Amino acid sequence: MTRTVAAQTVVVGAGPVGSLLALLLARRGHQVIVYESRPDPRRLPAPPGRSINLTLAERGWHALRAVDADAAVHEICVPLYGRMIHSPYGACAFQPYTSRHDAIYSASRTELTDLLLEMVRAHPAVRIHFDHRCLEPDFAGRRLHLLGPGGVTTTVAARHVFAADGAWSTVRRGLLRAHGGSFFQRLSPMLYRELRVPRSGLTGDLARREALHLWPRGQCMLVGFPNLDGSATVSVFMPLTGEESFAALTTPPELTRFLLSECPDLLAASPALVEDFFARPPSLLVSSSCRPWIHEDWLALVGDAAHALVPFLGQGLNAGFEDCTVLLECIEESGGDWHAALRRYEQDRTANCETVIQLAEQHYDELAVRARDPLFRVRKWLEDRAYRLDPDRFVPLYTMVAFSRRPYTEVRCRQARQEEMLDRLMKHPAIRAREVGGHVDALIRDELAQLAG
Amino acid sequence: MTRTVAAQTVVVGAGPVGSLLALLLARRGHQVIVYESRPDPRRLPAPPGRSINLTLAERGWHALRAVDADAAVHEICVPLYGRMIHSPYGACAFQPYTSRHDAIYSASRTELTDLLLEMVRAHPAVRIHFDHRCLEPDFAGRRLHLLGPGGVTTTVAARHVFAADGAWSTVRRGLLRAHGGSFFQRLSPMLYRELRVPRSGLTGDLARREALHLWPRGQCMLVGFPNLDGSATVSVFMPLTGEESFAALTTPPELTRFLLSECPDLLAASPALVEDFFARPPSLLVSSSCRPWIHEDWLALVGDAAHALVPFLGQGLNAGFEDCTVLLECIEESGGDWHAALRRYEQDRTANCETVIQLAEQHYDELAVRARDPLFRVRKWLEDRAYRLDPDRFVPLYTMVAFSRRPYTEVRCRQARQEEMLDRLMKHPAIRAREVGGHVDALIRDELAQLAG
DSSP states (O other), X not given: OEEEEEEEEEEEOOSHHHHHHHHHHHHTTOOEEEEOSSOOTTTSOOOXXXXXXXXXXXXXXXXXXXXXXXXXXXXXXXEEOEEEEEOTTSOEEEXXXXXXXXXXXXXXXXXXXXHHXXXXXXXXXXXXXXXXXXXXXXXXXXXEXXXXXXXXXXXXXXXXXXXXXXXXXXXXXHHHHHHTOEEEEEEEEEEXXXXXXXXXXXXXXXXOTTEEEEEEXXXXXXXXXXXXXXXXXXXXXXXSSSSSSTTTOOSHHHHHHHHHHHOHHHHHHOTTHHHHHHHSXXXXXXXXXXXXXXXXXXXXXXXXXXXXXXXXXXXXXXXXXXXXXXXXXXXXXXXXXXXXXXXXXXXXXXXXXXXHHHHHHHHHXXXXXXXXXXXXXXXXXXXXHHHHHOTTTOOOHHHHHHHOOOOHHHHHHHHHHHHHHHHHHHTSHHHHTTOOXXXXXXXXXXXXXXXXX | OEEEEEEEEEEEOOSHHHHHHHHHHHHTXXXXXXXXXXXXTTTSOOOSOOOOOEEEOXXXXXXXXXXXXXXXXXXXXXXXXXXXXXXXXXOEEEEESOTTOOOEEEEOHHHHHHHHHHHHHHOTTEEEESSOEEOOOBTTTTBEEEEOGGGOEEEEEEEEEEEOOOTTOHHHHHHHHHHTOEEEEEEEEEEEEEEEEOGGGOOGGGGOTTEEEEEEOSSOEEEEEEOTTSOEEEEEEEESSSSSSTTTOOSHHHHHHHHHHHOHHHHHHOTTHHHHHHHSOOEEEEEEEEEOOEETTTEEEOGGGTEEOOGGGSXXXXXXXXXXXXXXXXXXXXXXXXXXXXXXXXXXXXXHHHHHHHHHHHHXXXXXXXXXXXXXXXXXXXXXXXXXXXXXXXXXXXXXHHHOOOOHHHHHHHHHHHHHHHHHHHTSHHHHTTOOSHHHHHHHHHHHHHSOO
């Protein structure tokens, strides 16, 4: 059975990015229809399983403010002001993100999705249909085909289409097939499993809810997010094979030995950790990008459909929300020329998102490897000092990424120059001797003077 | 909201093993309730994605015959009489499974599941509830808790429970927690992706529908199953990382180069192969086993919940169906003593299934590595000759596994002796010179005489 529908603007996918975009469009006066492949979460709650806690930073908040969702989202977030580094011997060290008390915000994927869905439902200019899986679009005929409940196919003649159908997007697949475009997809050698630590198990430094908890172990890494209900979610990142890997931890005693040697504080926190570990398969992480992102004035990709990031920089959702912000700006400024608007959107976002994909991959090293290195702490101190001395000239990478909306491409260029400066400073005898004081500040100021503003 | 139900016998999970067991129990006069976590496939068809084609062999057919399902299942199967080995240069060689025209049968997981579900629905002694997710059982109170639609929890006071809830079984998790049992779970270094080749692309040797198609490439392997509709499903098995791996194939041009060098016949068969490859994440493969399998006279695990196998031997479903056969035999022969019945079932199946888990892992090597070796073909010829000369004394491993119901433990013991015999024969000058004829038969007969019957 087939039915045909005419529609102004269609958003495919009602994850956080799809919902946010629908709200932004509706506020600018568009009539929006949203199609989502999953069942209505009011009817069938999402099953437990794969979902790293989402992280909201400045780019994300900026977009949420534009639809007045920031206050409600704030209610379901836990602010994190820095990283708590757990050593294998139980000692902990807190590293604030900035000296200005900046925070990133941790939220559950399900709660954020449901909250934005409720706002979508409440908006009179948006209609949403669940249980509708989008097939590859008909680009020549400018039609979408959606497979609904009971095998009913709906054909939609949409004026404009925005595809937010995720990292394994079917719309993207059709777009690339139609254009013979280019596509890149890298599976991370790191997989992850999520463990839940109950509120009762969080004592001592583990109970500090203002920090992202980190067990950096080089070949593998554990990351703990405080949850709103007082519990914590710990993600174990490991390769599939090798000495320290998911394939090497085959029995509970082997896992217990591993936890005892690498994060004894965590093992003590939850008696069910070992059962939890084996209760679900590990999940894969993927980076992906493609070109084109658009089809004429008709269709554009947004969010994970256009660019998937590994989670180490916490920017996946933020980059997706920023797509929406930029897309709306391009539409506003184009004076009704949608093709020009989408072209500008594509040009801006492809370069920026390809950059943040690489920054996210590189950040594993900062979290898991360099975080253990005493010299890295010296470097971090220098960064912080330079930032305090001249915040216009020097801003640490993570601060630019998380606490500004500076384009990612600009972040990378500035970072390259800043790294060279830090390399030079790290070789200086006074720094090597870990001196502090006015003469060290003078050294840093000399270097800062050479950085372009 | 909670409601409580009293029930005679409960089966958790309506995959092929759960459905088969429900039918077997119902035929012996039990009143059965089946709980399945997925929605009713009549209402919501299964999404496309992960499912290697299932393989039915003698152990599977034996169980299907016991519920008169064999004729109907036969209708949805494609018989495969041997392996078609594809070389990188396009040449093909057909290796029959036996000289007796034995076949294994390929079926789609979805079609087999749906067919058995229809039989379950039609049986007056079985009731089935979809959308019910089983939580960890209450072993002390002998109660199951099931999370239904709208968050309603059903508590079931069941007389007996059989858990067929799959490789990531929640019931098993509870059982091991309650007993402090032992558990083993190995992730295979091989992951897989499935590709679909349309009927129109299957020409030449690729079109031969009576064979499992094999591209053995050592570090990786492709396996093609003919489907009922004339198309084929090709599974690509590869490690996640390394030189030939999923992580190394990041763009369509890289994949095309790989396919051109390793299986050019396949690349020519489907223009969409490259898009297909990147359209879904690769899936993980897992081996797992545990003890105990039972709780007193109340609960037993069956199928993947008790033992997960890698697919290289095509025995996962067959071993699961054999669990059901043996379980029913144990119940029949126990004269009402269910604890004795379940103990016997556990004792028989744990040893056999732990054996077939290992045999399945080892079989990757036979398919992907040794299948390319000319000396291996000599060995295969010797095996076949020995089997013809004295089928009581010598039966090739795959023949025992696929075309008999000999216990897996016995298969392994016999195989060890047979391998030693083949090792000795392979060193003989006449064999090394690849001679055939009466004097070679005499050599084989001498060796056969030394094998215990």
